Amino acid sequence: MQWRGRRGSRNVQDRRGMGTAGGLGIAGTLVVLAVGYFFGIDVSPIVQNQGGGSGELSQRDEDWGEFVSVVLADTEEIWQPVLRDQAGIAYQDPTLVLFRGVVQSACGGASSAMGPFYCPGDQRVYLDTDFFDMMADRMGAGGDFAAAYVIAHEVGHHVQNLTGTLGAAQQRGLSETEANRLSVATELQADCYAGIWARHAQERFGTLDVGDMDEALRAAEAVGDDVIQESAGRTPMPDSFTHGSAAQRQEWLMRGFESGDMRQCDTFGSRDL
Template sequence: MQWRGRRGSRNVVDRRRAGGMGAAGGLGIAGTLAVLAFGYFFGIDVSPLLQDQGRGAGTGELTQRDEDWGQFVSVVLADTEEVWQPVLRDQAGLTYEDPQLVLFRGVVQSACGGASSAMGPFYCPGDQRVYLDTDFFDMMAERMGAGGDFAAAYVIAHEVGHHVQNLTGTLAEVNRQRGRLPEAEANRLSVATELQADCYAGIWARQAQERFGTLDVGDLEEAMRAAEAVGDDVIQASAGRTPMPDSFTHGTAAQRQTWLMRGFQSGDMAQCDTFGARDL
C-alpha cells in the first residue's frame, strides 16, 4: 500500500502516551480471563492484547513501530476524509463530517462507556469517534493470518463506514429496531449493519485507488483475507465451536468478502443496501 510521505489527518487523538497503561497491569489475570467473548468489531477474543508484551506498559513510551502505526492510521484516515466528502455529497446529498480517531492503549473512556483493547476497534456514535489500539494490527497478523497494511486499512475503513451509517441515520434506526426484536432477528439486523460497513469500506478502497493510486499488487487480497478471517463462521470454528448462524452478528466469511467486493466493484452506496437485499 502506498502511504508513506502522504498527508495525515488532523483528526487523530493519540492517547497512547497519556494512558501508558499496560492492559495486563490494568486488568490482571482475572480481568484477562473475563474478556473471553467476541470483540466489538470482530466478534473474537483478543485478550492476548491485554498481556504485557514489554511495549511500554506503565510508562507511556512508544516504540518506533508504534510511531509508524500512528502515522499510517493518520494517512488512512485522511484518505477516508477526502473520499467520503464528495461521495456522501454526490450519492446521498449529505455533508460529510469528519470523525476523530482515538489511539489508545489498554483501556479508554468514550461517550459509549469504558472499553478495553479486548473489544477490538469500535465506533461510538455518541461522540462520532473511532477507537483503536494499534496492537490489534499485530494480533491480526500473528494470530489470524490477516497481516498487511491494507488489511489494517480495511479495519479503519470499516469503522469509518459505521460513521457514514451514523451520518445517514442508519445506526439510529438499527438501534431503535434492535431493542424491539427477538435475539435472532436482532442479530440478523446486526449482520446487515456490519456487512454494509464492509461494503462502504470497499467503496473507500476503490476511490482511494482511483484518486491516490493507493493499492499495490496483493493489497486487495490482503483485505479479502482479513474479511475471511473475521467471518463469524470462521471465528466460531477456530474456537472449536460449531458455527451457529442465529448467533452471528457480523456475517460469514463469504458474506463479508462479497459485500467488500461489491463496494469495491461498484463504488456506489446504493449497491450497499444490505437491509433490502433478499440474500446477504
C-alpha cells in the same frame, strides 16, 4: 499500499503515550475472555501487557500512528464528495482515538479485548494499534491494506451514523434472531462502504499495490462469524451471527469496491445477504 509521504489527518487523538496508570485493575481480570467482541479472538496478550509501563512509544508505534493518520485522511477526502454526491449529505470528519489497554468513550468504558469500535455518541473510532500485529500473528491477516480495511470499516459505521441507518438499526424490543439479523446487515454495509473507499482511493490516489485487495479479503474472511466460531471449537450457527459469515463479508466488501456506489450497499433491503 502506497501511503508513505502522504498527508495525515488532524483528527487523530493519540492516547497511547499516556500509559495505563497502574494497569487495568478490574478490567485486567477480564483477560479470560477467549473471544473479543468485535473480532472474536483471544486478545489477552494485549491486555496482560498493560502493567503501567512508561508510556513511551516504540518506533513501530510511531509508524502505525503515521499510517493510521494517512488512512484516515484518505477516508476524509473520499467520503466528503462521495457522501455529498451520492446521498446529498455533508460529510463530518470523525475523530480516531489511538489507545492502549483501556479507554473511556461516550459509549462507556472499553478495553483492547473489544477490538476496534465506533462510538456514535461522540463520533469517534477507537483503536489499539497492537491489534494490527495480532491480525498478522494470529489471524493470518497481515499487511498494511488489511489494517486499512479495518479503519475503513469503522469509518463505514460513521457514514451509517451520518445517514441515519446506524440509529435505525439499533432498535429495542427485538427478538435475538431479528437483532442479530440487523447487526449482520449493519456490519456488512460497513464492509461495503470500506470497499467503496478502496475503489475511490485507488482511482484518486493510486493507493493499491498488487495483492492489496487480497489482503483485505483475507482480513474479511478471518473476521467472519463462521470462521470465528470454528476457531473457538464451536459449530457455526448462522442465527447467532452478528457480523456475517466470511463469504458474506468478502462479497459485500467486493460489491462496494466493484461498484463504488452506496446504492449497491443496501444490506437492509437485501433478501439474501
